[in-house]
Amino acid sequence: MTSVDMEYLTIALPKGKLFKPSVDLLAKAGYRADSVSESSRKLIITNEEAKLRFIITKTADLPTYVEYGAADIGIIGKDVLLEEERDVYELADLKLGLCRLMVAVPEAMRQPKLSDYAHMRVATKYPKIAEAFFHSHGIQMEIIRLNGSIELAPMVGLAELIVDIVETGRTLKENHLTEIAQIHTATARLVANRVSFKMKFERIHALVSAVKALSEGVGEA
Numbered sequence: 001m002t003s004v005d006m007e008y009l010t011i012a013l014p015k016g017k018l019f020k021p022s023v024d025l026l027a028k029a030g031y032r033a034d035s036v037s038e039s040s041r042k043l044i045i046t047n048e049e050a051k052l053r054f055i056i057t058k059t060a061d062l063p064t065y066v067e068y069g070a071a072d073i074g075i076i077g078k079d080v081l082l083e084e085e086r087d088v089y090e091l092a093d094l095k096l097g098l099c100r101l102m103v104a105v106p107e108a109m110r111q112p113k114l115s116d117y118a119h120m121r122v123a124t125k126y127p128k129i130a131e132a133f134f135h136s137h138g139i140q141m142e143i144i145r146l147n148g149s150i151e152l153a154p155m156v157g158l159a160e161l162i163v164d165i166v167e168t169g170r171t172l173k174e175n176h177l178t179e180i181a182q183i184h185t186a187t188a189r190l191v192a193n194r195v196s197f198k199m200k201f202e203r204i205h206a207l208v209s210a211v212k213a214l215s216e217g218v219g220e221a
Contacts, residue, residue: 008046009073010070014077014080015056033053038056057071060080062075063191066088067088077165077186078185079101083126083127088191089194089197091191094211095187099165100165104162104179109154115138119140122134125146126163127145129163
């Protein structure tokens with residue numbers, strides 16, 4: 001870590017649904033910079049006065065930026081942390097973006113027991129999580145990784161089941177899918193690079209304390 005790196009606290013922000021609430025929470029805690037926008041063409045946005053740098057990354061990439069020290073801290077969903085399995089410190093549950101990872105099947109295919117789906121195909125953006133879940137239940141499945149609309153897979157015969165993250169379940173209902181098992185709840189988490197956490201402890205600790213106080217208020221609201 002260079003002397004210049006030591007001057008700044010670099011914060012990674014995820015593109016997508018967590019971006020705005022993350023930026024809003026940090027701003028309320030006093031961590032902001034002009035022109036922090038998901039559509040910004042700037043790769044690094046800096047607040048020179050506060051010695052803050054913000055980088056905006058693809059959701060799945062954010063834990064990698066933090067693990068390797070390109071960012072000191074970052075905000076990311078628990079679902080991504082579980083799937084990516086990156087070596088980072090998880091510092092706080094920010095209680096933003098509450099969703100759940102679950103298993104769903106077409107309504108017409110619903111079976112009495114989870115084991116009744118053994119040896120079927122599962123489409124998902126979360127192959128590691130899906131495999132671990134079914135393995136924990138002693139069920140062998142064929143996992144198919146997809147990046148697009150997971151709900152499409154059962155409709156066209158690519159897979160019988162899906163593992164996906166949902167917020168309200170509305171999309172499932174619209175596509176005649178029914179949830180059969182919940183794997184994990186997922187909210188936004190504040191994570192840190194292990195070296196940065198030691199080298200910049202005071203700054204990171206101050207930020208954690210500030211956002212925790214705010215996020216606990218969000219959780220109680």
